[in-house]
Amino acid sequence: MALVYGVEKKTVPAYMKYAMGGTSGMLATCLVQPMDLLKTRMQISGTLGAREYRSSFEVLSKVFKNEGVLSLYNGLSAGLMKQATYTTARMGVYQMELDWYRMNYENDPSLVASMTMGIVAGAFGAMFGNPAEVALVRMMSDNRLMPEDRRNYKNVGDAFVKIVKDEGVVALWRGCLPTVGRAMVVNMVQLASYSLMKNHLRGYIDEGIPLHLSAAMMSGLLSSLASMPLDLAKTRIQQMRMIEGKPEYSGAIDVLKKVVKNEGAFAMWKGFTPYLIRMGPHTILSFVFLEQMNKAYNKHVLGDSQSDSSEP
Template identity: 50%
Template structure:
């Protein structure tokens, strides 16, 4: 608890964003596959999506939208991990925070981070989905900044916050599950006596946290993804909101389609959680060793 206080809030924000961006460089292809599966609207599989991308777009297509993914991490992850560290420090001053309080802190941090990161999220969804469209329907954004400028010019600035409510809802579920379960799992594993505060502990805690988070957040995530990628036809949006997406998916594709892409989602979220927390813990340790 005292070590936590040696890291200033500004540094917590910086370290959080940097850790998320570093992790994204490794998992961007899996994120793209997950988004394609959620937008498919039909029964498909990870291997079908992968083979289709390789055949029609080439290997480099797996990194489509990387610039948007990095911007998302620099906004969303910087904010959520920074706010989470700050609120955790405040909550720990007088007593050890309970699991419920940790979940509340995590969901609050996620909600704030999601609002800040929604514009980059909208661009990320569109850029990763573009290759699945017929050539004449593609948006063909050059990079995240070109996308932001074009969206503002062609559709209006408010479109950058399209899907904010389901994005914030997803973030609250993800962060309540991820940050709280990661912290709680670390405590439980250390208390067993088999783990020490080192990389193996971070790895196991992150993989367990990622599994919990995937199961809890996928229905909200698929609603968010489809809303942010939808087009307006004759002045009418494709979906009325997150509930409309979920109802229509259940009716047209089946209840379990809400967990469509579970494997790539977990394959993305698990390693991303692992890498983010490992980078986070290592950078915190380095800061305390060399700067505090």
């Protein structure tokens, strides 16, 4: 924060905002990766012509039985790369937007301003993170395919090389439009609701981890409900194959139309339980880690012991 009601303060450098944003996302991903795998498997259930899973528990039991416990972390390298690109960009951009707003208006942003800043931050993050997102979805869904159909990526670097070699550079941005759309919705709701809930709850809860947890829990629930259909469309597009020389889907709208027609309207929220279980803790952990890193930087580097956090 550059100014506090006209009083100049030391600020966290821009590069540290990006670094702490990405690091917070990577730490959270290490803990919630299994939920992301369950969510992805649920979302692509039915794309092979039959309904593979009836519930998240069935996914979990089949993964344990057929693939082993460690397979819950399939795609972890891609998940970490996604956070290093997507979360680094979105958190860094959003915090810089907040600092700019407070420096120019000397006040907390309004609801409309917070939502607008979240949309911009989400779009930037999604464009940077899309290649890792493509690799992540494919790596998490690979074991469900027949051996001859598997891509067998060793890690995210191997995935990038093989995708570029076999499909071209553009394939790294397959599904970019629904990815950007989902990210804009997620960030519009997640970042804006977190800031607003945190400001509102300050009247009831003292600054600290309980406040951050409470605001992040509400933010995770709201963003999960709003973004799930676009997340499903993104997942289906990124792992689709060519059928008789033509792509399985022409775009996000085509995915959602086919899902509603063939699987029912509620299928747009298929995998919601693991999605919420994944996004909720990921949102909470990301914000808590970020708050604590900001607090530590302000205290130990800037020497600002009065500042509890640099609010995201």
